[in-house]
Amino acid sequence: MKDQIKGITCIVIAAIGFSFMTFFVRLSGELPTMQKAFFRNAFALLIAVVTLFVKRERFEIKKEFGTDILFRCLFGTTGLIANFYAIDRLVLADSNMLNKLSPFFAILISIPLLKEKPSKSDIIATVIAFTGALFIIRPTPGNMELVPALVGLYGGFGAGTAYVFVRRATGKGAATPVIVICFSLFSCLLTLPFMIVGYVHMSPVQLAMLIAAGLSAAVGQFAITTAYKYAPAKKLSVFDYLQVIFAALWGILFLHEVPTALSIIGYVIIIGVAVVRWRMALLNEK
DSSP states (O other), X not given: XXXXXXXXHHHHHHHHHHHHHHHHHHHTOSOOHHXXXXXXXXXXXXXXXXXXXXXXXXXXXXXXXXXXXXXXXXXXXXXXXXXXXHHHHSOHHHHHHHHTTHHHHHHHHHHHHSOOOOOHHHHHHHHHHHHHHHHHXXXXXXXXXXXXXXXXXXXXXXXXXXXXXXXHHHHTTXXXXXXXXXXXXXXXXXXXXXXXXXXXXXXXXHHHHHHHHHHXXXXXXXXXXHHXXXXXXXXXXXXXXXXXXXXXXXXXXXSOOOOOHHHHHHHHHHHHHHHHHHHHXXXXXX
């Protein structure tokens, strides 16, 4: 029980860290999405390299999991760019919630990639979660935020697909710091040309906000990694949705953003089905 409490504490810290990451990305202002993504990943790359050095692990990419790491990088990077694009154009809580659809996308992607057959409850949960997403996306011709919402939805898809490839890679022996370094380096290399072409001069405040975003993301990454050392994912995953609550709070307090009634309905549906899956996993364990 003590370990579970430690795990929950760590994942709550991770939720705060990631919510602050999205908050600081928004506060960095009118900067190109690629520029924001580059600086966020540059800090992550630095921290991952230092971690690998401190742990004295070898940087090795074996043939068995090289392709898995490549696709993890591809989907993870495009998902991150999509998420950053949505953060700048949607209510902060909306962009965070769409990104939190990643576990449900992972259920679908695991079918062809991991040959995992989802249970009936998983299929029902996924259908309900995507129904909730419709309240956030609001696919009507008059919705001016439809395109950013769809891009944000792809962000969730990219993240969910990336998680599946991480599971494949680690299952074949890939070390976590190696995967993080590859992802961060790939992201920097992909966004660098776009950043150079469309570079916008940053004020000291904007640079400070991007640094804060990178540090917040690092806190979130380390905290969530530590959390799953104390307890399995099925006991902790639901607490990750606190990120949406924190993001909504920062948006209301500092950005004067109030989610629409339809968006709130969507949050309740998606978080509700996540809670039900979490409870079922605990009951099945007993």
